[in-house]
Amino acid sequence: MAEAMGLVTAMTGAAMPAVRGRLTHGAPLAPLVWFKSGGAAEWLFEPADADDLAAFLDALDPDVPVMGLGLGSNLIVRDGGVPGVVVRLGKAFASVEQLDDTTLTCGGGASGILVSSKARDAGIGGVEFLRSIPGTVGGFVRMNGGAYGREVRDVLVECEVVLRSGERRTLALGDLGYTYRHSELPAGAIVVSATFRGHLEAPATIQAEMDRIAAAREASQPLRSKTGGSTFKNPEGDKAWRLIDAAGCRGLRRGDAQVSEKHCNFLLNLGDASSADIEGLGEEVRNRVKADSGVMLEWEIQRVGVFPSRLREGLGVGASGVDLAQAHPQPLPQPLPQAGGER
Secondary structure: OHHHHHHHHHHOOOOOOOOOOEEEEEEEOHHHOOOOOOOEEEEEEEOOOHHHHHHHHHHOOOOOOEEEEOOOOOEEEOOOOEEEEEEEOOHHHOOEEEEEOOEEEEEOOOEHHHHHHHHHHHOEEOOHHHHHOOOEHHHHHHHOOEEOOEEHHHOEEEEEEEOOOOOEEEEEHHHOOOEOOEOOOOOOOEEEEEEEEOEEOOHHHHHHHHHHHHHHHHHHOOOOOEEEEEOEOOOOOOOHHHHHHHOOOOOOEEOOEEEOOOOOOEEEEOOOOOHHHHHHHHHHHHHHHHHHHOOOOOEOOEEEOOOOHHHOOOOOOOOOOOOOOOOOOOOOOOOOOOOOOOO
């Protein structure tokens, strides 16, 4: 860890602005992510509220990279840690309030389970699918999260973001340029709230749909494992899991990292896997699928941070030990696994 943190600190070393929330140097990230692996954040910032976040980003050196962290389920944090500032939205951003008969406004840190439960209690249907995504509103909005035939663009009205400059801005649905698991949200922006609109529905009907979704996930996904959710995006006209299975990768291992036998588009940490083990296994899966089917799968899990110097060889990193594509990580989409069945 000393080597990793030394590498991270060397990346920036910038002075931090004063905050009202909590700002921690060298904060371990492994306890905060579902894989339970990876290095530390150079700085972890948990803002007191949106004003605190905006003031901090306004005063922060613009060259310091900033990344958002939700529940940590759709994420590999590399073993060398994350340079710059990782922003984690806490309880102050987890509120869900009803605006009218069919509309909710939700904090960027609110979980999918909380949003769908509040919607049920208010008799608002159409957002039950959020029950199946183990993440937060900020990530759902950034990555157009979806499952069971619906996605965020079907229910989003608008969102409020804090830009990397510290400016607060409200963006309408049409401003986000949604496609499959992608938005055009500005780089460095942190989603602090979102407004969702559903339709009138009986709470009992909503609960029945939520129960159906929960049962489907339980039957098909390794929910009680250290995993990152859906690993690769579904290619056009096919399913990632089918290609992985056809390439003989179900159950494939690298150290304590394994391709799930229950749902082979999930990677697992069976015990003490490093992030390098997990990411390396994912790359092996991609190569085997490419060789078998000609399809190069695209990562859905976010991979952020830097490699320790001992991992430089053969991993596509620069001489400094920094992955050139990830040295300045973009604001992190919160966890967005494809839920339900082997999709």
